Amino acid sequence: MTDIKRINPGPRMSQAVAHNGTIYLAGQIGKPGQNVTEQTETILASIDSLLAELGSDKSKLLQATIWLSSMDYFGEMNAVWDAWVDQANPPARACGESNLATPEYDVEIIIIAAA
Template sequence: MAEGAKRFGNLPRFSSIVVHDNTVYLAGQVSQLVDGDITAQSEDVFAKIDALLDEAGCSRDSIISAQIWLADMDDYAAMNEAWDKWLDGRAKPVRVCVEARMAKPHYKIEVLAIAILNDA
């Protein structure tokens, strides 16, 4: 176990947030919107990330890295529109976006983010 790590939202298989050495690691976030299109699911996932970052003591301004998985790369442009709106005027993190088969058929997007605590 990592000494000094703080864990939040402990679920049966993983923590939602781990904070270690002023770095905030979020578990991958998916949308539960079964009928939501990529825009709705992206906005839902980004809102979840905002809530988790707030719980950890920082904000989307602190994100330094994001990994995005899309069920279908045909959704790339629409996801980017939601992404650009979400990060409008903010420093952009490094990012990767790839296509992947998702754990559930209605998942269109999953996002993992790493941030730095604001007071670091």
């Protein structure tokens, strides 16, 4: 049996799950009241923290799925993303527009990474 490690499990979901050398992060969001830049910065810091807790880092990203409440925010979010992402090891990535959990959230990022 392969070990499964769960970070911050709750009744509905875990913030991260590691299994068989792969790390799956739940959708990470910013804080209500933050603008798109601030939400993206908060999200990326959370991703860094969760990956570090599981012995990984952004150089090991495999895939990123990014949801924006409006594609009007694409450039603003990308400015923060581009400054953060490991340029030598960028993940496969998709970005789309979707209604998020509540209107206070404009950015949600889901990550899959290698351990």
